[in-house]
Amino acid sequence: MKIRGFRIELGEIEAVLGAHLQVGSVVVLAREDTEGDKQLVAYVVPDGAQAPSSQELRRYLQAKLPHYMVPGVFVFLEALPLTSNGKVDRRALPAPESVRPDLDEGYVAPRTPEEEILAQVWSQVLGIDRVGIHDNFFDVTPFWPRN
Secondary structure: OEEOOEEOOHHHHHHHHHOOOOEEEEEEEEEEEEOOEEEEEEEEEEOOOOOOOHHHHHHHHHOOOOHHHOOOEEEEOOOOOEOOOOOEOHHHOOOOOOOOOOOOOOOOOOOOHHHHHHHHHHHHHHOOOOOOOOOOHHHHOOOOOOO
16 A cells, blocks of 8 residues: 555554564554545554553654654554454544644643644644644654654
8 A cells, every 4th residue: 555655564564563562462554534644543452551652652663664654643442343253343443533642742832822823723734632832743743754
């Protein structure tokens, strides 16, 4: 499959992500929730009580895969939905929420009216719930491949 001109192997991403010690099972999809905007979404079922963070999984994948194969969004589930045949029901996987990604740097709210206006504009443009004053465009954009 191709996303933004790059050939993507979903099975390869799943295999690498599934090798992480804290990942029990995983499914990766190319979702197009907005017309013309495909993004990689990883659905992760943690192995055990301690779930890895999105940022930890992103760094893990960045060390092993090209940047365009690193999912922009990680959705953590208790279990993958299954069909009556026992296969993963990909249609039943939930759409990712429009929230700020889990980043190393915490959210810092706008402090001035100008910062508030800019944050609101970027929040609307990116389709996420909030943008902090120190957020990097490339880190909070769910459809942009991270380097």
